Amino acid sequence: GAVVSQHPSWVICKSGTSVKIECRSLDFQATTMFWYRQFPKQSLMLMATSNEGSKATYEQGVEKDKFLINHASLTLSTLTVTSAHPEDSSFYICSAVGQSYKGSEQFFGPGTRLTVL
Amino acid sequence: GNSVTQMEGPVTLSEEAFLTINCTYTATGYPSLFWYVQYPGEGLQLLLKATKADDKGSNKGFEATYRKETTSFHLEKGSVQVSDSAVYFCALRLLTGGFKTIFGAGTRLFVKA
Numbered sequence: 072g073a074v075v076s077q078h079p080s081w082v083i084c085k086s087g088t089s090v091k092i093e094c095r096s097l098d099f100q101a102t103t104m105f106w107y108r109q110f111p112k113q114s115l116m117l118m119a120t121s122n123e124g125s126k127a128t129y130e131q132g133v134e135k136d137k138f139l140i141n142h143a144s145l146t147l148s149t150l151t152v153t154s155a156h157p158e159d160s161s162f163y164i165c166s167a168v169g170q171s172y173k174g175s176e177q178f179f180g181p182g183t184r185l186t187v188l
Numbered sequence: 189g190n191s192v193t194q195m196e197g198p199v200t201l202s203e204e205a206f207l208t209i210n211c212t213y214t215a216t217g218y219p220s221l222f223w224y225v226q227y228p229g230e231g232l233q234l235l236l237k238a239t240k241a242d243d244k245g246s247n248k249g250f251e252a253t254y255r256k257e258t259t260s261f262h263l264e265k266g267s268v269q270v271s272d273s274a275v276y277f278c279a280l281r282l283l284t285g286g287f288k289t290i291f292g293a294g295t296r297l298f299v300k301a
Contacts (some may be wrong), residue, residue, distance in 0.1 A: 075231060099239060114192070114277070137203040164231070168287050177287055179224075179232035 074098055075167050077180035084155055085188055087157040092150045092183045094165030100145035101167035105177065106138070121148050155187045190215045194278045194292035201268055202300050209295045211252075211278035216237040219280040221245075221254050221261040222289070226275045235276070236262075273299045 084090050094104060103122050105117040119135075121127040123144035127133040129135045131138040137159075140152040148167075152159050162184050194211040201207060213219065220239045224232040236245030241256035250265045256281040261278060 105287070105289075112293065114293040117288060117290075120288070165220065166232075166289075177234075177289060181231040 075101075075165065075178045075180040077158070077163075077165055077183050079182040079183060080181065081186075083186045084187065086156050087154055089151055089153045090155055092152075092163055092165075092184060092185075094148045094167070094180055095148045096167045096169065096178070099167075099169035099178075101148075101169050102145065104142055104148040105166045105168075106140060106148075106150050106163040107166070109164060109182070115164060118150075124165045152185065155185070157187045160185055160187045189221070189281065190280065190290050192278050192280055192290055192292035194276075194295055196293070197275075197296040198298055199295060200298045200300065203270055204267045205299075207263070207265040207268045207272075207280075207297070209297070211261045211263065211275055211292060213259050213261065213278075213280050215259075215280055215282060217282050219282050220280065221252070222279040222280060223250070223252055223261070223263050224277040224291075226277065226294070228274070232277060268297070268299045270299045270301050273297055 076095045078093045106118045108118050117130050118133045119127045119129045119131045119140050121140045123142045123145050127140035142148040162182050164182040166179040191214045192268045222237045223235040226232045236247040238245040238254035244253045252263045265291050275294045275296045277294045279289050281289045
């Protein structure tokens with residue numbers, strides 16, 4: 072099946088710094104990618120939807136200036152957490168939908184655990 | 189609003205036991221329903237799905253039936269294995285929502301040998 076990777080798998084940073092998380096579709100072209108956030112023992116919360124070459128669409132309550140999303144190519148989307156604070160510590164998961172999989176299913180990355188000290 | 193509620197875990201079973209993980213949903217419109225599984229250190233994988241009422245999704249011995257009258261999509265397996273230990277997520281997706289998927293909180297399953 073299709074594979075989606077994320078890098079890094081975990082990151083620890085100091086408060087006030089910015090962190091970039093990459094999401095790549097390894098064997099298909101992803102026209103749409105999604106970014107989710109998961110708190111311990113809670114469900115995945117959709118943060119934003121990004122389409123290649125256009126601006127991301129953010130869900131209500133998600134600060135777009137804090138969580139910068141760039142879908143630069145059909146295989147890469149990045150999430151940058153700017154001026155991170157401890158409350159941004161969470162598990163971030165991306166998923167991708169490919170042109171050849173239209174109307175079928177999403178493929179998920181393994182997630183990135185962010186810890187802000 | 190649209191939401192998914194699934195039973196809290198963890199669920200601990202012995203090998204070959206019967207598994208049920210309850211899932212109910214609230215949705216405006218007619219959603220497609222999904223079960224995803226997340227093995228340790230891996231991403232979510234689609235386990236099974238159903239797109240309309242009374243459909244039964246099945247895969248790897250797991251089954252779930254789309255029950256519109258009870259707004260439920262309970263996951264069942266007749267005989268679990270140690271390798272089934274994972275976190276299971278129930279989810280819905282509306283036809284009008286593109287690929288926006290709404291997830292339940294997840295249920296962790298431990299299967300003992």
